Amino acid sequence: MLDLRLNKLITNNIINDYEKQVQIINRMIMEKTGAGNDFLGWVDWPVNYDKDELKRIKEDAKYVRDNFDILVVCGIGGSYLGARSALEALNGLKSQDKLEIIFMGQTFSPNYVAQVMEYLKGKNFAINVISKSGTTTETSISFRLLKELLEKQVGKEKARKAIFATTDKEKGALKTLATNEGYKTYVLPGNIGGRYSVFTAVGSFPLACAGIDVEAMLNGAKQAREEIQSQPLSINKCYQYAVMRDYMYRHNKPVEMYVTYEPQMSQISEWLKQLFGESEGKEHKGLYPSSATFSTDLHSLGQYVQDGTPLLFETIINVLNPKDDIVIPHDEDDLDGLNYLEGKNLAFVNQKAFEGTLQAHEDGGVPCNVIYLDKLDAYNLGFLFYFFMRACAMSAYMLEINPFNQPGVEVYKKNMFHLLGKKGY
Numbered sequence: 001m002l003d004l005r006l007n008k009l010i011t012n013n014i015i016n017d018y019e020k021q022v023q024i025i026n027r028m029i030m031e032k033t034g035a036g037n038d039f040l041g042w043v044d045w046p047v048n049y050d051k052d053e054l055k056r057i058k059e060d061a062k063y064v065r066d067n068f069d070i071l072v073v074c075g076i077g078g079s080y081l082g083a084r085s086a087l088e089a090l091n092g093l094k095s096q097d098k099l100e101i102i103f104m105g106q107t108f109s110p111n112y113v114a115q116v117m118e119y120l121k122g123k124n125f126a127i128n129v130i131s132k133s134g135t136t137t138e139t140s141i142s143f144r145l146l147k148e149l150l151e152k153q154v155g156k157e158k159a160r161k162a163i164f165a166t167t168d169k170e171k172g173a174l175k176t177l178a179t180n181e182g183y184k185t186y187v188l189p190g191n192i193g194g195r196y197s198v199f200t201a202v203g204s205f206p207l208a209c210a211g212i213d214v215e216a217m218l219n220g221a222k223q224a225r226e227e228i229q230s231q232p233l234s235i236n237k238c239y240q241y242a243v244m245r246d247y248m249y250r251h252n253k254p255v256e257m258y259v260t261y262e263p264q265m266s267q268i269s270e271w272l273k274q275l276f277g278e279s280e281g282k283e284h285k286g287l288y289p290s291s292a293t294f295s296t297d298l299h300s301l302g303q304y305v306q307d308g309t310p311l312l313f314e315t316i317i318n319v320l321n322p323k324d325d326i327v328i329p330h331d332e333d334d335l336d337g338l339n340y341l342e343g344k345n346l347a348f349v350n351q352k353a354f355e356g357t358l359q360a361h362e363d364g365g366v367p368c369n370v371i372y373l374d375k376l377d378a379y380n381l382g383f384l385f386y387f388f389m390r391a392c393a394m395s396a397y398m399l400e401i402n403p404f405n406q407p408g409v410e411v412y413k414k415n416m417f418h419l420l421g422k423k424g425y
């Protein structure tokens with residue numbers, strides 16, 4: 001299901017050296033005694049999740065699928081990336097599903113927002129607005145626009161039944177608005193931060209609307225949790241991955257590049273960049289998370305990875321059995337010289353590209369780690385998300401960083417609010 005091959009610098013002796021530290025931190029995570037411990041609700045969520053809420057989510061998702069053509073998911077950062085990455089990874093980039101999902105609220109871009117609004121005119125859409133704080137400006141502006149359009153198109157009463165809000169249980173501007181308007185609401189628990197929230201309603205409502213088996217995702221996460229917290233480091237892939245990251249960081253490899261060979265997984269890399277970047281990048285510490293989609297980016301970044309400043313290592317997520325595949329046809333004239341590949345699947349070619357690149361980069365001195373998945377389904381993706389969340393907490397604690405706050409994000413907001421003329425700034 002999930003397998004890990006670490007780069008060649010990571011010997012058994014190195015892993016053994018970390019054993020005690022890993023044990024202590026694992027206990028800290030389980031017993032919730034480390035920094036930011038009031039944000040560790042995600043650790044046991046795959047077991048303790050609100051079963052009644054999930055039942056409601058599945059019923060409401062059916063209502064959305066039966067009654068609307070489009071669901072607009074309105075959120076940013078942790079209130080957006082989990083759902084988007086899972087949706088694209090599982091349903092593909094050209095989904096034929098009867099419910100179209102559109103993301104908004106993740107940008108101030110006048111072009112993007114105006115284009116989506118224009119596209120929605122006259123269409124039968126519902127909205128899932130997601131914000132824990134309820135005050136995130138990108139999301140709030142988009143939601144104001146969407147709500148106004150929907151109310152204009154179907155009237156206030158019908159609009160109320162087409163808006164679903166995911167927010168804090170009792171506080172915040174969105175909670176107040178949702179209560180006043182009578183929207184259906186789901187909870188982002190107070191003890192779970194945005195980037196650790198993919199298994200809560202933040203992810204599960206839009207994903208259930210998209211027809212994805214959210215219980216299978218939770219089961220994958222549950223299995224990962226059981227393995228990770230009980231296995232010794234000698235066989236614990238999640239914590240071995242965290243050890244590798246720490247070792248790289250301390251040995252002049254400050255950049256981790258997440259690599260996939262599937263464009264529909266590129267949003268998983270975005271989710272990873274937020275998870276690790278926002279959790280670890282503090283006090284002038286932390287690996288810089290970057291990403292590439294091969295083989296596409298071998299024709300742009302490939303040169304740098306092979307021969308440029310030797311500052312990065314790769315973590316490649318390799319899915320062995322793609323859901324869809326296609327055979328390369330025979331051509332009578334063979335002017336393109338491709339008949340040597342006739343009858344072969346693209347999956348075969350993609351794997352050979354992976355193997356050839358792995359060898360080239362390793363020969364060029366780039367440490368490469370590979371996470372193998374046999375296939376990308378809801379269960380495996382749930383496993384993978386949880387694997388990375390737990391590895392991230394372990395890695396950040398190894399750096400003596402609180403993984404669950406993001407003080408640096410506020411600085412740009414203060415400047416922006418001042419420039420926008422917001423009261424009090």
Ligand code: PA5
Nearest residue numbers: 077078079131132133136194195
């Ligand atoms: O991980 C996080 O905490 C952040 O990325 C938040 O999810 C993001 O800033 C959106 O916040 P909110 O859900 O309050 O709108």
